[in-house]
Amino acid sequence: MEHCLRAVGLAEGRYACEAVADLLTDALACAALLPAAPGGDREADRAELLGRLLRAQLRAGRVTAARETRRTAVERAVAACREDLEVHAFTAWSEPTPWRTRPYGVVDRPVVERLERLLERPGREPGVRARLLGAYAAELSDAKVPAVRAAAREALALAGEQADPVLRAGALATLAKELDADLEWRERAALGAELEWLGAAHDLPAHRRYGMFVRSTALAAEGDAEGAHGLVRRWTELARAYRMPGPTAVAETAAATLAHVEGRFEEAEARYRRSAERMARQGSPHAQGSLAIATAALWAAQGRLARSVPWARRVYAGFGPVAADLLAAALAAAGEDGEARRLPAEAGPLRTDYLFKVLGTFRATALVALGERDGAARLYGALLPYRDAPPVSPGFTVAVRPVAGTLGELAALLGREAEAAAHRARAREIAERWRCPWGS
Structure with missing residues (x-):
């Protein structure tokens, strides 16, 4: 030993x-x-x-x-x-992880209950309580639960009382994950900047890289495409220099996403596959699901969804309701309207996580093709806050057309021609900024 x-x-x-x-x-x-x-x-x-x-x-x-x-x-x-x-x-x-630490859509209730019990115990040392709050938040992240956001903010406040840079850095990363990357990018940019500074000042390369990653997503949401590209290159170099396997797989995904945005579809598909293979070797719970979403988004960008129905059925069989919108979009594109109409109801409300605008785009594609005005009206309201969002998803996991373009189609279906024209014009601006030939 x-x-x-x-x-x-x-x-x-x-x-x-x-x-x-x-x-x-x-x-x-x-x-x-x-x-x-x-x-x-x-x-x-x-x-x-x-x-x-x-x-x-x-x-x-x-x-x-x-x-x-x-x-x-x-x-x-x-x-x-x-x-x-x-x-x-x-x-x-205590290590920052690039993506969530559990399978998509899964909550380990026994773990959450144990953490809740430990947090109820009074008199915890502030640093210990801050770390327990971080663990609790990680188990429920991405669900937009007010109690989880409150836990993340409390952890950061407690960390501020301690002279422990690792504790502070961990709390910053926890809160950054709870904020909406497209809507709350200003606060995330500030959190990322402090995290990057702490990592550089205290020789914490994983935290430094994560701070740069958070800042790159904030630049993307701000609309600074060139700045986001440059920062992605910098944190990719850092991940490779320090031989970080997880972040290196994320870097491959980010490169695939940026190639996808710019219409380099063959390169994007190859990179998405390499990233999924790397994640699978590491035992990641996200490898196959991420590849399925990326493949569907690539085919949608190329107008190939109608030919993907057999593949989409296999994805749906493997992943269940989370893939219902993907299958519905493929079925609607192929003219199989009857089955396509049933699937959005089975999928239920869209999850408010990093795939929200991706799955929302698939749902909109189906609703528009089917002429479903009621569903389109609800989805329009849900997507409207994201009208300025970039074609990259939060975390650079995949690319979809700018939400403004999707809003334009929904508005047209609803008979709101002036709004549809404004959204389409905004989509063209965003696509041009990102050099996205298919996004408008």
Whole structure:
């Protein structure tokens, strides 16, 4: 075990993230064979190793493995009736992750309930409570739940009371994830700038990169296409320099998205596939779902949805209602109106997360093709706040036509010709700014 831990130190100095995770896994296996030291705390020692492994797995992009490590640590703590170690398991998650840390649309209710119980305990040290609040927010992120946003803001306030740059950086990242990337970009830009500064000042490369990532999404929402391109290049270089597997996969996705925007469809498709393969090797829960959405968006940009019905059916069979709008758009484009009309109701309200405007665009495509005025009126109101949004999705995960273009089609269906013309003109401006030949 001692040799493994010495090797971990060497690997960490070389930013060899995968090697660190593998060596700590070996160290834990060795630790299980050691007899208990007189007067020692074997459970605490193992909890410390599990915490180190969890952080190493996050740096290696192994989010699913990290969740399993945390589950193991929590279960051991509960079995030993050690609330201190349960808190340690949840607060060990201190690394920023590029995307969400759980499968899309899934909430682990037992984990949320445990965190709620731990947060109800009075007298927590502020730094510990801030980290527990961050863990709670991560389990419910993207759902626009007021209590989660309040938890993120409380965590940042508590972190401000501590002289701990890692704690502060983690709280900044937590709040940035809770804000709407397209509508609240000014505050996110400020959070990202501070996060980038903390990362540079305290040698926290993962936090520095995440701050740059947040700022690049804010520039995109602001409409500064050139600035966003430049910052994406900078954080991509940083991710590769520090050998960050997760962010490197995100960088490949961002490159695919920007190629998609500019109409370089073959390059975009190849890059989307490489990114999905990289994420799959890392055990990401998002690999296949992200590729399916990107493929559908690419085909929509090329006018190929009508020919994609068999593929869309397979996606729907694999992912369920979350893919209903995608299938409905393909069916409507192919003239299979009867089945297409049933699917939006099955999908239910659009999720208010990073795929909102992407799935909203698919739904609008179906509604317009079917002439569904009632659904179009509701969707028009939901999408209207995003009329100035760029063709890149939050996080540079995929590209869709500017929302203004979709609003133009919905307004035309509703007989609002003046509004439709204004939206179409705005879509042309946005597409021109992003060099998007298909977006208007």
